[in-house]
Amino acid sequence: MSGELLKEIPGYFGPQGSLFGLMAEPAYPPSTAVLLCPPLGQDLIRSHRLYRQLAHMLVRRGLAVMRFDYYGSGDSFGDADQTTLARCVEDTLNAAGELRQRTRCRRLLAFGARLGGSIALQAHARQPFDALMLCDPILDGPAHRAQLEALHAEMLADTRRFVRPRTAAEGAGQWLGFPHGEQLEDELAVMLLSVPPAALLLDSADTFPRAGNIVALDEPLGWDDLDRLEVAIQSHELIARVQRHMETLQ
Template identity: 40%
Template sequence: MTPMLFGPPSRQLFGLFHAPEREGNVAMLICMPIGQEAIRAHRLFRVLSDRLARIGVAVLRFDYYGTGDSPGDDADGELEGWRRDVCTAHEELRRRVGARRILWLGARLGATAAVLAAKSGHCDPARLILWDPIIDGARYLDSLRESHVDALERSYCVPDPAWRRRLTKDGDAYTDEVLGFAVSPVLRQQLRSLSPKALQLTALHHTTVLADPEDRAAQQWASAAAESRMPVTISSFQHPLIWTSDPQPNNAMVPTEALQRLTAEAHD
């Protein structure tokens, strides 16, 4: 595993390159989730990257600008910039792996950024793998607000009832900072405007959507794309990973189901 900084001087990104340990023709760019979701999934993607490298898949994990170990602050983060970051990371991986086919694996808001990047025409993956993509931005923001209040209530012996009243009555409550991460006004507006119509898939490559059966927004979005004859495969995928909180008792930090399924996707 090789740590590095790459990209233009004005917007450098931190990445980790996992060199393949055997011959192969596939590389994978991992587009991570954001905020607490990235923290909860970090170990899973580290283990996945090591496993893929052992079977001959080159992997690049990276932090978007303003996230993780990349330069910038939380308040610098927004979807349009992250879209460009995906293309910057793709070009860096292309430089390192030559003619290998580059797959993109995007999770949560990282999947959303991957769709936007693929649609932009500035970078071209061989295939998109979207895991629990965020399709309805307003609903996603509301779920983060709810998780934020849940975390507050768990952290105090005597929770303040005013927290939940504020959550219910004020739609802007808990949107400046969510689960310990600042949310810029630009990102907040982008999320509120994010809808299935804004996330059009391209016919230039195949897309696999791995979505929870109860995620009706993602299921309907993928089904609509398939009905319009886009090359889309929809796969219902339940797993015990909780994106915004620690694992439940007796659940692993790296769920075997998720690890096996994502590893298999690199071979399809």
């Protein structure tokens, strides 16, 4: 299955046409659309294929789907160190508006993995989606920031990557390949989120107690595995779980 059956239309939208989006619609006018909120940093690159597969599955099921990149990430304008959570939430609301306007759908759902889940949650608090699907969302900002710092320090010292360990100064202001601004650091330092009971929560890291819509994935996705930093995240199970959840919503 690829572009022969499904045509995704790329384009720029949002403030000054600064946001990149990729829209896919089924043959018949859909009543439901899904906004896929990407993670940030290397998680975005690692999960690109997974998001694409998810989008194709949803379109095959008759839904309109939009993937997009936040300002300073992916194909969108801006530099990585200009990315802030506040701007990401605004961009998500912009993307939701764009998706509603283009498809005229009655229902709008959102999916987000990792920080994409956190951003979807914060956008949902401002303008609720009709349903929310999250995968390994980052709920504890300070813990995530500490984890990024630790992995980054470990990466700098990794002599399988570098001929000699790199200094903290050489890696300053970055997390695992991506420069970040002070505002993003500050936002993570105070970010503590909770998941609404109705949201589907896919948990690959055995982080959440099993209850309600919390579903364990059998295989860990390995987001924080430094040895797999440049290996794509793949999970047929995740796609199947989302598909099954969609059936309960329709």
